[in-house]
Amino acid sequence: MSVTLLVGSQKQLADGLPWLRQFAESMKLRADILVLGLDHRTLELRSQKELESIGAGAAKQATTKSPNRVERVEADVEAISLQLAKWDSRLLLMVDDVDDDRFQATLFDRCAIKSVWLSSKGTPPESSHHVFSIDDSSDKVTRWISRRLLGMDPGLHLDHEWLTELAKQSESPSDSESEHPDPIDAAIEKALSLERQRCDPGDLVWVPFGSKPSSEPHYKVARALLGQSTQASVALVSQKESWNQSLSASVRYWAGHVAEPMDREARLELARSLEEGSEPSLEFLGLISAAAMLAAFGLLQNSAAVIIGAMLIAPLMTPIMGAGLSLAHGNRPLFRRSLLSIGIGFAGAFGSSFLFGLLVRLVHHPVVTDEMWGRCNPSPLDFCVGLVGGMAASYARTRSHLSSALAGAAIAAALVPPISTAGLQASFNVWESTERGWPVFGPLILVCVNVLTIMIGTSFVLYARGLRVESGHKWATRMTVSLVTLLMLVLVWMMHLETWLF
Numbered sequence: 001m002s003v004t005l006l007v008g009s010q011k012q013l014a015d016g017l018p019w020l021r022q023f024a025e026s027m028k029l030r031a032d033i034l035v036l037g038l039d040h041r042t043l044e045l046r047s048q049k050e051l052e053s054i055g056a057g058a059a060k061q062a063t064t065k066s067p068n069r070v071e072r073v074e075a076d077v078e079a080i081s082l083q084l085a086k087w088d089s090r091l092l093l094m095v096d097d098v099d100d101d102r103f104q105a106t107l108f109d110r111c112a113i114k115s116v117w118l119s120s121k122g123t124p125p126e127s128s129h130h131v132f133s134i135d136d137s138s139d140k141v142t143r144w145i146s147r148r149l150l151g152m153d154p155g156l157h158l159d160h161e162w163l164t165e166l167a168k169q170s171e172s173p174s175d176s177e178s179e180h181p182d183p184i185d186a187a188i189e190k191a192l193s194l195e196r197q198r199c200d201p202g203d204l205v206w207v208p209f210g211s212k213p214s215s216e217p218h219y220k221v222a223r224a225l226l227g228q229s230t231q232a233s234v235a236l237v238s239q240k241e242s243w244n245q246s247l248s249a250s251v252r253y254w255a256g257h258v259a260e261p262m263d264r265e266a267r268l269e270l271a272r273s274l275e276e277g278s279e280p281s282l283e284f285l286g287l288i289s290a291a292a293m294l295a296a297f298g299l300l301q302n303s304a305a306v307i308i309g310a311m312l313i314a315p316l317m318t319p320i321m322g323a324g325l326s327l328a329h330g331n332r333p334l335f336r337r338s339l340l341s342i343g344i345g346f347a348g349a350f351g352s353s354f355l356f357g358l359l360v361r362l363v364h365h366p367v368v369t370d371e372m373w374g375r376c377n378p379s380p381l382d383f384c385v386g387l388v389g390g391m392a393a394s395y396a397r398t399r400s401h402l403s404s405a406l407a408g409a410a411i412a413a414a415l416v417p418p419i420s421t422a423g424l425q426a427s428f429n430v431w432e433s434t435e436r437g438w439p440v441f442g443p444l445i446l447v448c449v450n451v452l453t454i455m456i457g458t459s460f461v462l463y464a465r466g467l468r469v470e471s472g473h474k475w476a477t478r479m480t481v482s483l484v485t486l487l488m489l490v491l492v493w494m495m496h497l498e499t500w501l502f
Contacts, residue, residue: 002069003029004089006080006107007047008036012095015120017050020093022124023116026151032087034080035072036100044072077107084113091149095120096226105223108238109214116149117236119226122202128152132198132205132232134218141208145237154206156198188224195225199232209238262398262466270398271325271467277315278322278338285348287315288416292349295420296356302369307417314416316345320451321394324458327483328467330476342451346419353420357427366428368439375421376437378446380491383453385414390454394461415450418443445494452487456480 005020007013013033024031033047048070073083084092092111094104096119108117125131131154133142146154199205207222213236226234262270291314298306319341326335360366422443425431430439438445459480 001029001088001090002032003027003091004032004034004084005093006034006036008100012097013047016093016095018123019118023149026149029090031068033070034083036075038072038074040072044070077110081112089113115238119229119234121233125202125204130203132156134207142206145206145208184220187221191221191225192228195229195232201231203232205232205234207236213238267467274322274325275334277318278341280341280344284315285344288345289348289352291416292353292420293356295417296353296424299369299371299420302371310416311414316415317393320454321458324455325462327459327476327480328462332475349416349419350423353423354427357424368430372421373436375418375446376439376442378442378494380494382446382449383491386450386453387457390457391461394458398465418446449490452483456483
């Protein structure tokens, strides 16, 4: 873990190094530097040399013994975020640069970890009497930030009324601009005046923000204070790191570097294929019904070969993968169509096997075979089968030369035989649970587990391969979390199923 300084010039490096040293020592983390621009080789060498001079002090305090690092990175928010995730950075430090102001603002707003945007007027303060909190309302947050980054509480308030006045004026519509000047402009003038009157050289003013700095009412005021302060250093701090954001950044890094994304044409072709295969149709219903009847033959004859044949012709895997694609893409209509196809396929398979069982009863005494009982006792291991099978199948779909692996994945997932088992047992009127399993309901639970695990595994693989949801798509996140939660509840229930039944 580290504190990372982002530099694009010699001045930023010189201004930022004392603060990098202070923050790294206070947080007990390694100090790293990212050089903005792939062509800045000279700045990289200079940064490495300067970092060696502060490395000894930071290393004594750091909880990690890894050496300090310097790397060049392109001037792109996503590239910087990936590098920060790779380094497991906990804080990004940027020194204000007028020429890079727009890029820094974008990075400060979108960076997934805690960020400090600093206008340095000297070295870090050595006493709490030189550290200002911007107002009373943010005092608690500012104290936490100051303790974490400087090892001391802020001892002074810049003012406790100007932000309150700004909020009140923003809520009160004005009838005339001449009578009521822009509250933002008035607040900027007030803040700059306070900074000149109350601050001395060497002071520091903390300005805390939440997860979306640009949406907060005092953002423009803070930006003006950052760029126009004359006495004190000003530090804008975004409190944005959370476990899910950190995990998301790690997944993006893995997806971009470990699993090479598909090119655009391949992604479009795969998405089109899965969307077409997820459409409900009579052809789909007929094929799934035939597969279910074939599986019923195999189950009654205890023939594994016939059951495997039924698995191969069953088309149920495609709409499940389509649902996984909808989670990765954030495509709600596709999710609905896929669920409809899955429901139709399930109803067709169950109905055809049930009718087949009724016909069997007319000519033969019904017997629940070993193959049928084997699907009546679902266990937590079935989660692994569905998850790995779904991931393997979806990965094979993204790689044309691995298409032969789809058959193996379909066999492993085993979607149709449990449905046929449930249909046959229902037609045989076998409902009572025994030590061998839970008729009808056991196979149905197994099917549900396989469908959910395949869906989740598929969405993860497709996301990693480049078929990703747009940033901020809340539906996909909520639905994925809901499905995973449901799956975990089923897992816990299955772990105690045998105790409850017997």
